[in-house]
Amino acid sequence: MARSRKTSRDPDLRRWLLTGTLVALGLALLAFAVYLLRLDAEVQREFAAVRWVLPAQVYAAPLEIYPGAPLSIGDLRRELDRLGYREASELLGPGTYVAARNDLRIDTRRFAFWDGVQEENRIEVRGDAQGIGTIRVLGSTQTLDLVRFDPLLIGSIYPSHGGEDRVLVRLNEVPPLLPQTVILVEDRNFYRHIGVSLRGILRAALANLRAGHTVQGASTITQQLVRNFFLTPAQTLHRKLREALMAILLERHVSKNEILEAYLNEVALGQDGPRAIHGFGLASHFYFNKPLNELQPHEIATLVAIVKGPSYYNPRRYPQRVLERRNLILKMMADAGLLRADQYQREVAEPLGVSRGGSGGAVRYPAFVDLVRRQLAGLYPEEALTSEGLRIFTTLDPRVQSDLENRIQTDLPEIEKAHRMAPGTLEAAGVVTSVEGGEVLAVVGGRDVGYAGFNRAIDTRRPIGSLAKPFLYLSALEQPQQYTLDTPLDDQPVALKLPNGRVWEPKNYDRQLHGQMPLYQALAHSYNLPTVRLGLNVGVDRVRDTFARAGFDDVPAVPSIFLGAIDMSPLDVAQIYSTLAAGGFRTPLLAIRAVLTQEGKPLSRYPFKIERTLPEGPVYLTTWAMEQVIAQGTARWASSVLPPGQVYAGKTGTTEDFRDSWFAGFGADRVAAIWVGRDDNKPTGLEGATGALRIWARLMRDLHARGLDPTPPADVEDALIDPASGLLADAGCADAQALPFLRGSAPQQYAPCANAAQSSSPLNWFEKLFKK
Amino acid sequence: MRRKFSALALALLLAACATEQGRVSTTTVQPPVTTTPDAGAILPGAGIVGAPGITRPSPALPNYPKSIQDSGATPGVLALYRQAQEARAAGHADQAEAALERALHLDPRNPFVWQALADAHLALNQADQAEAAAQKSTSLAHGNPYVEAGNWRLIAAARQARGDSDGALQAQARADDIARALAKTP
Numbered sequence: 001m002a003r004s005r006k007t008s009r010d011p012d013l014r015r016w017l018l019t020g021t022l023v024a025l026g027l028a029l030l031a032f033a034v035y036l037l038r039l040d041a042e043v044q045r046e047f048a049a050v051r052w053v054l055p056a057q058v059y060a061a062p063l064e065i066y067p068g069a070p071l072s073i074g075d076l077r078r079e080l081d082r083l084g085y086r087e088a089s090e091l092l093g094p095g096t097y098v099a100a101r102n103d104l105r106i107d108t109r110r111f112a113f114w115d116g117v118q119e120e121n122r123i124e125v126r127g128d129a130q131g132i133g134t135i136r137v138l139g140s141t142q143t144l145d146l147v148r149f150d151p152l153l154i155g156s157i158y159p160s161h162g163g164e165d166r167v168l169v170r171l172n173e174v175p176p177l178l179p180q181t182v183i184l185v186e187d188r189n190f191y192r193h194i195g196v197s198l199r200g201i202l203r204a205a206l207a208n209l210r211a212g213h214t215v216q217g218a219s220t221i222t223q224q225l226v227r228n229f230f231l232t233p234a235q236t237l238h239r240k241l242r243e244a245l246m247a248i249l250l251e252r253h254v255s256k257n258e259i260l261e262a263y264l265n266e267v268a269l270g271q272d273g274p275r276a277i278h279g280f281g282l283a284s285h286f287y288f289n290k291p292l293n294e295l296q297p298h299e300i301a302t303l304v305a306i307v308k309g310p311s312y313y314n315p316r317r318y319p320q321r322v323l324e325r326r327n328l329i330l331k332m333m334a335d336a337g338l339l340r341a342d343q344y345q346r347e348v349a350e351p352l353g354v355s356r357g358g359s360g361g362a363v364r365y366p367a368f369v370d371l372v373r374r375q376l377a378g379l380y381p382e383e384a385l386t387s388e389g390l391r392i393f394t395t396l397d398p399r400v401q402s403d404l405e406n407r408i409q410t411d412l413p414e415i416e417k418a419h420r421m422a423p424g425t426l427e428a429a430g431v432v433t434s435v436e437g438g439e440v441l442a443v444v445g446g447r448d449v450g451y452a453g454f455n456r457a458i459d460t461r462r463p464i465g466s467l468a469k470p471f472l473y474l475s476a477l478e479q480p481q482q483y484t485l486d487t488p489l490d491d492q493p494v495a496l497k498l499p500n501g502r503v504w505e506p507k508n509y510d511r512q513l514h515g516q517m518p519l520y521q522a523l524a525h526s527y528n529l530p531t532v533r534l535g536l537n538v539g540v541d542r543v544r545d546t547f548a549r550a551g552f553d554d555v556p557a558v559p560s561i562f563l564g565a566i567d568m569s570p571l572d573v574a575q576i577y578s579t580l581a582a583g584g585f586r587t588p589l590l591a592i593r594a595v596l597t598q599e600g601k602p603l604s605r606y607p608f609k610i611e612r613t614l615p616e617g618p619v620y621l622t623t624w625a626m627e628q629v630i631a632q633g634t635a636r637w638a639s640s641v642l643p644p645g646q647v648y649a650g651k652t653g654t655t656e657d658f659r660d661s662w663f664a665g666f667g668a669d670r671v672a673a674i675w676v677g678r679d680d681n682k683p684t685g686l687e688g689a690t691g692a693l694r695i696w697a698r699l700m701r702d703l704h705a706r707g708l709d710p711t712p713p714a715d716v717e718d719a720l721i722d723p724a725s726g727l728l729a730d731a732g733c734a735d736a737q738a739l740p741f742l743r744g745s746a747p748q749q750y751a752p753c754a755n756a757a758q759s760s761s762p763l764n765w766f767e768k769l770f771k772k
Numbered sequence: 773m774r775r776k777f778s779a780l781a782l783a784l785l786l787a788a789c790a791t792e793q794g795r796v797s798t799t800t801v802q803p804p805v806t807t808t809p810d811a812g813a814i815l816p817g818a819g820i821v822g823a824p825g826i827t828r829p830s831p832a833l834p835n836y837p838k839s840i841q842d843s844g845a846t847p848g849v850l851a852l853y854r855q856a857q858e859a860r861a862a863g864h865a866d867q868a869e870a871a872l873e874r875a876l877h878l879d880p881r882n883p884f885v886w887q888a889l890a891d892a893h894l895a896l897n898q899a900d901q902a903e904a905a906a907q908k909s910t911s912l913a914h915g916n917p918y919v920e921a922g923n924w925r926l927i928a929a930a931r932q933a934r935g936d937s938d939g940a941l942q943a944q945a946r947a948d949d950i951a952r953a954l955a956k957t958p
Binding site for chain 1: 846847848849850851852866867869870871873874876877878880881889900901904905907908911914915
């Protein structure tokens with residue numbers, strides 16, 4: 001302190017002070033220059049290295065139509081609506097259609113599939129309530145045998161902890177009205193300023209001064225982009241300065257159009273759970289369920305309205321607020337000459353038209369996308385999936401999925417009501433697959449089908465109860481010299497000493513004994529005692545081997561597996577039942593068909609992979625017995641729902657104390673596995689037949705699942721059997737029943753009731769029948 | 773009940789038509805044949821169950837379709853099948869495979885499509901898949917000898933490709949048997 005007073009009085013020192021100040025100023029300038037240079041380098045480096053975080057996009061299986069396809073014109077129309085096609089009075093470009101009673105004229109979208117490009121096409125589809133009749137190219141006489149529509153975008157693989165999601169767009173591919181409107185609303189002087197707009201700042205400052213707080217931002221598009229790209233959102237003076245400088249620097253290196261394009265892809269436009277919706281490309285799908293180039297002016301205005309604040313202007317939550325801002329923007333567009341007066345009148349009268357929640361997003365089918373994500377995880381690194389814009393083509397069938405969702409949402413409350421449970425007590429999960437290709441068509445992970453949480457279809461592992469029985473019976477039927485469907489089994493108590501010293505004494509569910517019965521009846525009625533006796537004779541190892549060949553190898557080596565003490569998920573169950581449904585051909589269930597790079601180059605394809613692991617004849621016999629489950633056994637109720645004249649096979653499953661209610665079964669083209677139970681694993685009082693079966697049977701009806709093909713394989717023959725004796729029957733026996741047998745394994749002896757009781761040839765009855 | 777019975781009668785009638793060879797073989801005394809699961813390894817569901825060398829007696833053939841055009845396939849499936857054939861002829865077995873899988877998506881139980889898929893697998897050096905697809909084709913063909921003969925030829929080629937010469941010879945013998953039997957039928 002004292003020293004400074006002394007120096008100020010010294011003229012020499014004053015000169016020194018001046019020089020010092022100049023030097024300091026020079027140094028400061030130098031430092032600023034260095035700072036600028038470094039900032040400049042950073043801007044250049046960062047912008048050049050901009051790698052958009054592009055989560056993999058996930059598509060459903062495409063809809064394919066052909067003459068004779070069993071899709072009614074009404075259903076086709078619903079599918080078009082699901083794909084975001086717009087009905088109009090004339091075709092207005094791709095993604096539009098014109099509807100008449102038995103006729104749809106459609107302008108289809110171009111789409112690049114893994115095996116080629118489907119070009120845009122203007123077609124006319126004729127048909128009726130039964131199905132598609134003809135498909136014709138409009139304006140020509142050419143007919144088409146097959147049309148593949150662009151697939152539904154069902155979600156994306158963004159990082160599990162949340163993150164950015166976007167669909168990249170190019171400036172020259174977006175409708176010109178979009179950038180024009182963005183500039184009009186966000187930064188009128190965009191093409192004239194140097195990165196910051198002095199006029200804008202003054203205007204904003206004046207407005208804010210007048211209001212006493214911040215009401216208007218002055219950020220240019222360049223500044224907004226810089227903020228999103230390089231900076232944290234903290235509102236400090238230093239950050240504002242840095243932002244302005246970087247904006248100016250950026251403009252020196254990059255053209256206006258590049259900045260605009262980056263902005264269109266970067267701007268935040270919404271939040272979907274942990275997923276941040278970035279860019280107009282994705283926002284268009286997210287809010288309007290269609291690609292950007294099909295947006296109408298009022299829809300463009302809506303998206304631009306959201307830019308101002310995606311949560312304040314969330315059109316799903318605050319539709320009125322957004323509508324007002326949209327109309328304000330439409331007015332601005334009209335005033336600026338972007339819309340003609342008549343256009344403005346028309347557009348401003350349009351409703352907001354935002355699709356219901358979650359379309360174009362992972363929310364739509366979270367359980368299925370979760371399965372896709374898990375299957376991909378073994379194939380690609382997480383980084384590639386969440387950032388490189390891969391395009392994933394899946395097996396999801398949106399129609400099957402919505403039928404499954406609908407059933408679970410409709411039937412669970414009904415089951416709860418029928419059993420006097422509080423609403424919301426039960427949970428459920430289900431999986432539907434195709435029979436021959438092992439394709440997963442639909443997955444529901446809980447009754448709240450849109451909730452991307454705990455996925456019961458994969459993560460709920462519960463004992464499967466009697467669902468295990470067909471695999472035990474199959475193991476027996478693989479030994480035709482010992483077991484046929486006709487083999488008598490005893491329904492007698494059984495006690496088994498376990499290695500731990502305890503005694504296992506299984507009971508029938510009805511706590512009754514039913515005497516002796518043929519093998520297939522024991523399965524049809526799901527009796528436990530004959531099953532356990534059969535299992536003890538067949539052996540634990542053989543049964544475990546059968547499970548492994550069906551596609552599940554985590555089966556403990558204990559006798560209680562005969563009654564289903566095996567923890568499995570609905571997806572695991574679908575896997576093993578698929579192998580039965582496919583006649584013994586095992587196909588690892590797959591949800592992915594192909595993966596393409598961002599540029600559309602095929603990366604990998606996942607072709608059908610089949611392997612015969614279970615023998616055809618015994619599988620046929622087992623399936624026949626499972627048909628009896630529905631025809632006369634524990635699942636009889638299903639006959640009241642399933643289409644008459646069609647045959648399906650399945651099995652009920654109930655676990656101890658009625659904790660889990662299962663049903664799994666199939667027709668010729670669909671396999672479905674359903675679980676109903678409680679998350680806390682408490683008893684529900686439901687059997688397989690009173691819970692899961694209700695959902696399964698109605699689902700198969702809704703899906704129009706085809707009945708099983710009755711033709712037996714070549715190594716199977718039918719024989720008429722007299723139920724009383726279990727021996728061959730003929731016209732002399734009153735209640736004879738035809739049973740299938742592996743060739744040569746049918747009883748050789750005639751029943752006492754048979755006319756041909758003396759004959760030695762087992763097949764005489766057969767010849768007689770046709771010689772009459 | 774009556775419907776059940778008439779369905780049964782129909783099933784028996786069909787069985788009588790379809791298992792001509794079964795009837796012949798069962799009238800010649802039959803000790804309970806043990807159809808071991810392993811028989812499936814050769815060709816489960818093959819129309820001819822006997823050991824190779826036993827020629828099928830010339831049966832009066834039901835109207836089995838000889839080609840996919842007669843199999844009741846929809847125009848969409850036919851279009852994809854044609855597309856696959858063209859790709860295959862041009863040496864693009866992978867494109868053929870993709871087109872056939874699309875066809876199976878529309879009609880998963882057409883034995884001709886499975887057979888063509890087996891052929892595409894073979895061209896792509898996927899011998900195991902080729903044999904499995906040919907087996908699948910046979911099991912869906914319900915005894916159609918035209919399809920079965922072709923499948924045995926494919927299986928022979930697949931086994932040859934795997935280096936299983938004996939297996940290939942066996943399969944070829946079966947194909948030849950069927951071809952001979954077909955030649956004898958009017």
